[in-house]
Amino acid sequence: MSEFKKNARILQMCLLAIYLTAGITALLYETGFLQIGTVTDEKTIYLMQVAAVLLSLGLIPISLRGFKGAMDRMSEKPLEKRMTFYMVCSYLRQTAYLIVIEFSVLLYYLINDDIGLYCALIGFICSLFCYPTAAGIEHEIGE
Numbered sequence: 001m002s003e004f005k006k007n008a009r010i011l012q013m014c015l016l017a018i019y020l021t022a023g024i025t026a027l028l029y030e031t032g033f034l035q036i037g038t039v040t041d042e043k044t045i046y047l048m049q050v051a052a053v054l055l056s057l058g059l060i061p062i063s064l065r066g067f068k069g070a071m072d073r074m075s076e077k078p079l080e081k082r083m084t085f086y087m088v089c090s091y092l093r094q095t096a097y098l099i100v101i102e103f104s105v106l107l108y109y110l111i112n113d114d115i116g117l118y119c120a121l122i123g124f125i126c127s128l129f130c131y132p133t134a135a136g137i138e139h140e141i142g143e
Contacts, residue, residue, distance in 0.1 A: 056119040
């Protein structure tokens with residue numbers, strides 16, 4: 001198995017773990033293990049909604065731009081260093097997806113409002129724009 005394919009599998013499993021985490025959170029609320037609508041303070045609700053919207057909108061440039069510009073600047077480096085840099089950047093991007101998607105799912109259940117689902121949907125769609133494949137990694141790294 002090539003290094004590109006191996007790293008694509010690792011990133012795909014990380015993305016799946018993000019979706020599973022959000023699903024488990026939703027399951028805990030839906031089964032009654034955790035209580036829905038526990039946040040009732042208007043100011044807190046407003047701040048949480050604004051944070052969720054800003055975080056989810058911040059994912060759009062992260063998802064669409066990719067790392068091609070940064071990788072082009074590293075074109076003189078050996079493949080191993082470029083691959084390491086790419087994986088670190090990908091982990092940071094996926095951490096952003098985890099934060100936004102999980103926070104949005106929690107927001108939906110904590111304040112019992114649909115805005116959390118909309119923000120989680122934005123995070124999910126953004127994550128699909130940079131679904132990791134071996135060919136995509138190879139293209140971004142410049143091989």
